[in-house]
Amino acid sequence: MIDKKILEEHNLTSEEYEKIVELIGREPNTTELGIFSLMWSEHCSYKSSKVHLKALPTTGKNVIQGPGENAGIIDIGEGLAVVFKIESHNHPSFIEPFQGAATGVGGILRDIFTMGARPIALLDSLRFGPLANSKNKAIMEGVVSGISSYGNAIGVPTVGGDVYFNGCYSLNPLVNVFCVGIVEKEKIFYARAEGEGNPVLYVGAKTGRDGIHGATMASAEFGEDLEEKRPNVQVGDPFMEKLLVEACLEVMAKKLIVGIQDMGAAGLTCSTSEMAAKSGTGIEIDLDLVPQREEGMTPHEIMLSESQERMLIVAKKEKVKEVQQIFAKWDLDAVHVGQVTKGGMIRVKANGQTVVDLPVEAIIDLCPVYERELKRPSYLESAHKSEPIPLTNDYNEALQKLLSSATLASKEWVYRQYDHMVQTNTCLLPGADASVLRIKDKKKALAITLDGNSLYSYLEPREGGKIAVAEACRNLACVGAKPVGVTNCLNFGNPEKPEIMWQFKEVVQGIAEACQAFDIPITGGNVSFYNETEGAPIYPTPVIGVVGILEDVSKAVSPGFKQEGDTIILIGENRDDLGASEYLKSVLNKEKGLPPQIDLEEEIRSQEFCLEAISLGIIRSAHDVSEGGLAFCVAECCFLNEQKFGCQLEPRDELRTDALLFGETQSRIVVSTQSQNVQELLDLAKKKKVKASIIGRTGGKNLVIRHLEKEVVDIPLEEVRQLWRGTLPEVFKIK
Amino acid sequence: MKVRILVSYKDSVLDPQGQTVKNALHTLGYNFIEDVRQGKIFELDLKELSPEEVEKVIPEISDKVLANPIIEKFSWQIIDKSQTREGREKIST
Amino acid sequence: MKVRILVSYKDSVLDPQGQTVKNALHTLGYNFIEDVRQGKIFELDLKELSPEEVEKVIPEISDKVLANPIIEKFSWQIIDKSQTREGREKIST
Amino acid sequence: MKFGVVIFPGSNCDYDTYYVLKDVFGQETSFLWHKEHDLKGVDCVILPGGFSYGDYLRSGAIAKFSPLMKEVIEFASKGGLVLGICNGFQILTELGLLPGAMLRNKNLKFLCQFVTLRLENDRTPFTHKGKKGNVLRIPIAHYEGNYFAPPEIIKELETNNQVVFRYSDAQGRVKEEANINGSLGSIAGLTNRKGNVMGMMPHPERASEALLGSQDGRLVFQSIIESKNI
Numbered sequence A: 001m002i003d004k005k006i007l008e009e010h011n012l013t014s015e016e017y018e019k020i021v022e023l024i025g026r027e028p029n030t031t032e033l034g035i036f037s038l039m040w041s042e043h044c045s046y047k048s049s050k051v052h053l054k055a056l057p058t059t060g061k062n063v064i065q066g067p068g069e070n071a072g073i074i075d076i077g078e079g080l081a082v083v084f085k086i087e088s089h090n091h092p093s094f095i096e097p098f099q100g101a102a103t104g105v106g107g108i109l110r111d112i113f114t115m116g117a118r119p120i121a122l123l124d125s126l127r128f129g130p131l132a133n134s135k136n137k138a139i140m141e142g143v144v145s146g147i148s149s150y151g152n153a154i155g156v157p158t159v160g161g162d163v164y165f166n167g168c169y170s171l172n173p174l175v176n177v178f179c180v181g182i183v184e185k186e187k188i189f190y191a192r193a194e195g196e197g198n199p200v201l202y203v204g205a206k207t208g209r210d211g212i213h214g215a216t217m218a219s220a221e222f223g224e225d226l227e228e229k230r231p232n233v234q235v236g237d238p239f240m241e242k243l244l245v246e247a248c249l250e251v252m253a254k255k256l257i258v259g260i261q262d263m264g265a266a267g268l269t270c271s272t273s274e275m276a277a278k279s280g281t282g283i284e285i286d287l288d289l290v291p292q293r294e295e296g297m298t299p300h301e302i303m304l305s306e307s308q309e310r311m312l313i314v315a316k317k318e319k320v321k322e323v324q325q326i327f328a329k330w331d332l333d334a335v336h337v338g339q340v341t342k343g344g345m346i347r348v349k350a351n352g353q354t355v356v357d358l359p360v361e362a363i364i365d366l367c368p369v370y371e372r373e374l375k376r377p378s379y380l381e382s383a384h385k386s387e388p389i390p391l392t393n394d395y396n397e398a399l400q401k402l403l404s405s406a407t408l409a410s411k412e413w414v415y416r417q418y419d420h421m422v423q424t425n426t427c428l429l430p431g432a433d434a435s436v437l438r439i440k441d442k443k444k445a446l447a448i449t450l451d452g453n454s455l456y457s458y459l460e461p462r463e464g465g466k467i468a469v470a471e472a473c474r475n476l477a478c479v480g481a482k483p484v485g486v487t488n489c490l491n492f493g494n495p496e497k498p499e500i501m502w503q504f505k506e507v508v509q510g511i512a513e514a515c516q517a518f519d520i521p522i523t524g525g526n527v528s529f530y531n532e533t534e535g536a537p538i539y540p541t542p543v544i545g546v547v548g549i550l551e552d553v554s555k556a557v558s559p560g561f562k563q564e565g566d567t568i569i570l571i572g573e574n575r576d577d578l579g580a581s582e583y584l585k586s587v588l589n590k591e592k593g594l595p596p597q598i599d600l601e602e603e604i605r606s607q608e609f610c611l612e613a614i615s616l617g618i619i620r621s622a623h624d625v626s627e628g629g630l631a632f633c634v635a636e637c638c639f640l641n642e643q644k645f646g647c648q649l650e651p652r653d654e655l656r657t658d659a660l661l662f663g664e665t666q667s668r669i670v671v672s673t674q675s676q677n678v679q680e681l682l683d684l685a686k687k688k689k690v691k692a693s694i695i696g697r698t699g700g701k702n703l704v705i706r707h708l709e710k711e712v713v714d715i716p717l718e719e720v721r722q723l724w725r726g727t728l729p730e731v732f733k734i735k
Numbered sequence B, C: 001m002k003v004r005i006l007v008s009y010k011d012s013v014l015d016p017q018g019q020t021v022k023n024a025l026h027t028l029g030y031n032f033i034e035d036v037r038q039g040k041i042f043e044l045d046l047k048e049l050s051p052e053e054v055e056k057v058i059p060e061i062s063d064k065v066l067a068n069p070i071i072e073k074f075s076w077q078i079i080d081k082s083q084t085r086e087g088r089e090k091i092s093t
Numbered sequence D: 001m002k003f004g005v006v007i008f009p010g011s012n013c014d015y016d017t018y019y020v021l022k023d024v025f026g027q028e029t030s031f032l033w034h035k036e037h038d039l040k041g042v043d044c045v046i047l048p049g050g051f052s053y054g055d056y057l058r059s060g061a062i063a064k065f066s067p068l069m070k071e072v073i074e075f076a077s078k079g080g081l082v083l084g085i086c087n088g089f090q091i092l093t094e095l096g097l098l099p100g101a102m103l104r105n106k107n108l109k110f111l112c113q114f115v116t117l118r119l120e121n122d123r124t125p126f127t128h129k130g131k132k133g134n135v136l137r138i139p140i141a142h143y144e145g146n147y148f149a150p151p152e153i154i155k156e157l158e159t160n161n162q163v164v165f166r167y168s169d170a171q172g173r174v175k176e177e178a179n180i181n182g183s184l185g186s187i188a189g190l191t192n193r194k195g196n197v198m199g200m201m202p203h204p205e206r207a208s209e210a211l212l213g214s215q216d217g218r219l220v221f222q223s224i225i226e227s228k229n230i
Ligand SMILES: Nc1ncnc2c1ncn2[C@@H]1O[C@H](COP(=O)(O)OP(=O)(O)O)[C@@H](O)[C@H]1O
Pocket: A123, A124, A125, A126, A158, A159, A160, A161, A162, A163, A411, A414, A415, A429, A430, A431, A432, A433, A434, A450, A451, A475, A626, A627
């Protein structure tokens, strides 16, 4: 008998259970109930987010595949397409940082190569609690080495990402991994189970009792029972995955198969039912044939296992031998476990008995959808209440504090653990605004970036959503690339709470608005709810991944100043925007105020100007102004030049000095140029209707800023550079 | 005194390292090997502690620092010469 | 039968991992720990072999595959339940 | 010059190396599958970087048993040119074609970054286009690249002038701060006694095109290509 307790264990409500009974016309057995529990979980079904995600623009003339497949696909011309997707692995990374993060990388890689694409780059967006706490430190150390161990071994470069620190992530780190692949247009593959009688093959690792209920775990808060949820963590095997990549790409290139799907969350259950659903067919499998790592596994366990590095393939009937030979070459078995059937049923046998007999439609399409209650959270009022910000009289010290805050400090400690050069395409290494990857033998290149400031989204969710998109696009503009497609990972608290749902809706609206303004499609993404531990939610954290195209790779621009004596020009305007700034947070200890308000029209003009100036070859460096404001931006431009010279700035705005130095007004870019190009640059700015002001000159050993007739900053560059570079290594020093 | 702590994946957890070693050994013809599990070992030199102290402190250290109880298990032994001989320990040179 | 093979750096080779563990333990206040060396352990399940066969084959495998004789040494033991108990083996759960 | 790039199941710099030889240098280049026994008549065998078997045990420990390695050993013993890059270097030491072994990097972390190297021996088939004392900027990407050998071997290496590259600062000074992974003698690359087998941890194939930020790695490939003349 199914009682309340059993339903609770399966994370199903009694209404949901009644609906199941109605749909299948009988009571489900326990294996079937497990299947519904997984497939109707928030993680797999998007039941709370669906209604809001509709707001996102998903079409465009270059979109080959929008949301709904393993990854999105954009046509980039010359017969090529770019395939990309982002995924979260937050809960597992908290429980077991190393393996949680590693298997996150493994999972997103499978999403890309199942589409026939060779993965060419990974990026990671990480959020941790303050490093003064040794637990957070251990989580970060484990996560970074987990990502590095998997990505490096498999030979996909991790070329960028971002890391932010905030108290809200202390018991809830975020690990979002973004993967990009390239495929020839006519070689794209989909998760299809077409052709009645076609064999279903199981390849890759054996099935064990791993992560049973992982998807349900990602669909519930962590509470007291954390310990019990622990065994849901899997160990990644990048070597196995490497074999899978090569073998799968080979059978796909030879067109020996019909469709392919990885077994990620919800394992065999999800792969069989999704493949069948997309093709209007059914699938029949025999669990006795499924390779198993442990003895005595029940059908329930086999169907729900989340063992990593497994794929399900529907092969062409007459090509099975050939498929198996290719897998054998890579020391892998391709085991024939079932076939495609007519009639839309998932039928599973074990020991000669039918243990699952469910209509695909009930599992996938008829899952409940919720329009949950919304409520504007009450914290906003007090957080927005304006209060005087004390003026400091030591800006040198303030800048040093900022530079050595974990969020702004150099992330070299992180990315030097990642092989970011393998595949020899990385032209702009991590450290730039966006990473640039050449496409061998082509003139054009890809530029990729990730962004998402959750403090903005916490203090004004809609603005935060907009800014995340705008800043990611601005990062691309700074290297000379035009955005072509967006993916997003939305990390939030418990959607059953009206305040969280409101944050979600607002952020999504903001993202939608910005994507419409930029006219770029969202081709997919991921929603991670229930990022709460013992009732404390994380800040709403949208992470935006954008892929762009650089028409001529040789014109890529990097953020570091290039030569002494160059003119420094600020694109955009300095305003009094200290609310929600990193300065308030790390120097004055306040997470308050209104974030900067973005004018998307102004933003687009700034970016278009930057792109044109780069294509004309009249700027030598470009770096956007974001967290830390103008002073930090210019400091980074100095740090990133190899000759280690400083600069002198004298901006003439009538503003509070702290706002001028550290305010986070949007749509600003700092560029540098040789004196002979200054006039052309200013003329172009006029033509493009953007504000451009000469604010200083590169050179000297110090970073000097004058404002309102006073020298407000004057520090030896090498000294602060050591501070900025040394912050994370100092935290993680081996004693 | 010397304590040896062995840390390895729980039996239900996949051990890719052990699997790879097993496959390599099979390729080399050692087919009588049915399974391999790989783990870590820590040899600790300690100040002399009472048996009760050891009983308390070693599991504590293992749980807190050496093993991740979520996926790993540990076992430990006090090593003394006589036992080692009994255990037919051999050091290759 | 089960054989356990322990592989660790030779004493002449620096063991930074062991050092790091030792330092971590000291930071946590376990100051009575004087030294830590870290190594690898392999647990092999074998078909029943004669004592002579084991004597031959285990060192062979260890030398050829499991340990790199330039930097590592190995030792091994046949594990049987009774010995394990003597060794005061404890499995945490 | 005919090149062969060996593919182990977990190699991941195989294609990078192939691309440089074939497309950048225009050389006849083929892949050599590790399970076969055929060197396809090449003049130089390259063991590329990567994680040949996942490297769970020790880097290169399992690759040394691949069928093709028999042929590689024979080829080397007859004086054929063999270059091991990164994981390839680790495999060469496991095979015994080069002395020594690799420990984990001294900071116990994977390291991926450009480093500077001083060229110590310009009289090998792999470096004769350079000059002793040249400073090269080439990236490394490894976890186990901390070269170790017993003192008597190190002495022998020095006496026989087998050390080819050492980690140095940008001015070519060899000092402990520049010895990024802790290698004995700051050794980044070495040859066998005869000089026809070289292993190096840095990746010359990642520094052979201007677009990638350095062309210093070309020295190695150019030297091999022109090695028939020495
Ligand atoms: N987790 C990470 N993994 C790899 N690279 C990272 C990571 N975090 C930051 N980086 C790199 O460090 C540089 C600075 O990051 P960030 O300050 O977030 O840049 P921005 O604010 O311009 O987006 C970027 O080049 C980024 O790719």
